[in-house]
Amino acid sequence: MKLTRKVTAMALASMMVFSMAACGGSDSAPETTTAAAAETTTAAAAAETTAAATEAAEKDAETTAEAAGGAGGNIGVCIYKFDDAFMTTYRNALQEILEGKGYTVTVMDGKNDQAEQNNQINNFIAQEVDALIINPVMTSAADQIIATVKDAGIPTVLINREPTAEQMSAYDKLVYVGCDARQSGTMQGELILDTPNKGDINGDGKVSYIMIQGDPENVDAQYRTEFSVKALTDAGMEVEELDLQRGDWDRNKGQEIAQNDLAKFGNDIEVIFCNNDDMAIGALQAIQAAGRKVNEDIYLVGVDALDAALNEVVNGNMTGTVLNDANGQAAGAVEAMEALLGGKTYAAGEQSIYVDYVKVTPENAADFQ
Ligand code: GAL
Numbered sequence: 001m002k003l004t005r006k007v008t009a010m011a012l013a014s015m016m017v018f019s020m021a022a023c024g025g026s027d028s029a030p031e032t033t034t035a036a037a038a039e040t041t042t043a044a045a046a047a048e049t050t051a052a053a054t055e056a057a058e059k060d061a062e063t064t065a066e067a068a069g070g071a072g073g074n075i076g077v078c079i080y081k082f083d084d085a086f087m088t089t090y091r092n093a094l095q096e097i098l099e100g101k102g103y104t105v106t107v108m109d110g111k112n113d114q115a116e117q118n119n120q121i122n123n124f125i126a127q128e129v130d131a132l133i134i135n136p137v138m139t140s141a142a143d144q145i146i147a148t149v150k151d152a153g154i155p156t157v158l159i160n161r162e163p164t165a166e167q168m169s170a171y172d173k174l175v176y177v178g179c180d181a182r183q184s185g186t187m188q189g190e191l192i193l194d195t196p197n198k199g200d201i202n203g204d205g206k207v208s209y210i211m212i213q214g215d216p217e218n219v220d221a222q223y224r225t226e227f228s229v230k231a232l233t234d235a236g237m238e239v240e241e242l243d244l245q246r247g248d249w250d251r252n253k254g255q256e257i258a259q260n261d262l263a264k265f266g267n268d269i270e271v272i273f274c275n276n277d278d279m280a281i282g283a284l285q286a287i288q289a290a291g292r293k294v295n296e297d298i299y300l301v302g303v304d305a306l307d308a309a310l311n312e313v314v315n316g317n318m319t320g321t322v323l324n325d326a327n328g329q330a331a332g333a334v335e336a337m338e339a340l341l342g343g344k345t346y347a348a349g350e351q352s353i354y355v356d357y358v359k360v361t362p363e364n365a366a367d368f369q
Pocket of ligand 1 (some may be wrong): 084160248276277
């Protein structure tokens with residue numbers, strides 16, 4: 001099982017890389033050019049021994065990279081804010097894949113401000129980038145973003161914050177790559193159902209929980225909140241919501257909410273559901289400060305499989321988490337972008353491409369570390 005999951009995640013990544021390589025067309029040219037030129041550069045550097053020759057070779061390499069970037073295209077990437085743990089992993093993966101394929105990439109920090117991001121999108125359009133990859137600040141701004149990129153005729157991949165199918169149908173050179181957040185919520189519920197008492201630690205016939213929500217404007221937060229609890233009720237468990245508060249994906253807010261609730265509800269809290277790992281790490285600090293012990297007198301689950309959370313799952317300080325596959329999504333976004341650059345258009349209702357979530361328990365956590 002352990003191995004299968006790892007293999008599945010890895011297979012997915014390599015499948016994507018494979019299909020990207022296989023999709024041919026305009027994108028294969030820069031790759032080949034880069035590889036051939038890099039080989040020539042290496043050979044030249046090896047043959048020459050003087051410092052001047054090495055310098056010349058380095059210059060050549062730079063020129064090659066620039067040329068490849070030009071041929072590969074200029075890509076504008078807009079991230080909703082840099083100060084977000086999961087999106088940091090994601091944007092680094094995205095940048096690495098794009099640069100590895102010879103694109104010239106500019107990544108902008110939206111600073112959680114839609115007006116700021118709108119300016120960044122307009123600047124990218126003015127610079128005539130070849131494609132855009134956008135993680136919107138506000139899902140509610142999707143209509144406006146889609147109208148803007150459509151007007152400019154720029155192929156666009158939306159990531160991480162999913163608009164509705166209807167909104168996306170306005171532009172056929174637009175696609176969303178992400179995950180189906182319902183799946184992650186369901187998996188969180190299953191992690192609780194997999195515990196010896198199915199979350200009912202005190203045996204009173206119901207699972208009493210608090211829910212620490214991400215930004216509620218975001219469909220990830222809405223679905224994880226709904227489907228984690230639904231998994232319990234679908235399995236016939238009674239549930240009691242002691243509190244639901246927005247923590248905006250933020251570790252400090254997760255800590256504050258958990259601290260207040262632990263003071264208020266004490267041992268009545270059997271489960272803390274967090275819409276993401278960063279808030280769960282914050283909640284864990286509050287749990288430990290309150291002298292409670294995860295998996296003994298309280299359960300704690302998150303989503304993302306951040307390194308810090310994987311460590312806590314292994315150490316038994318988190319009941320489990322759910323892999324939000326940043327690498328898989330980044331690879332998928334680039335693949336979709338290249339398809340758009342190759343002239344592909346997407347029909348209404350077929351504009352969402354999903355990467356699977358994976359349930360993470362102490363048994364398989366090491367596979368993702
Ligand atoms: C979620 C992720 C959160 C946060 C959010 C930003 O998918 O689980 O940690 O990064 O996206 O929109």
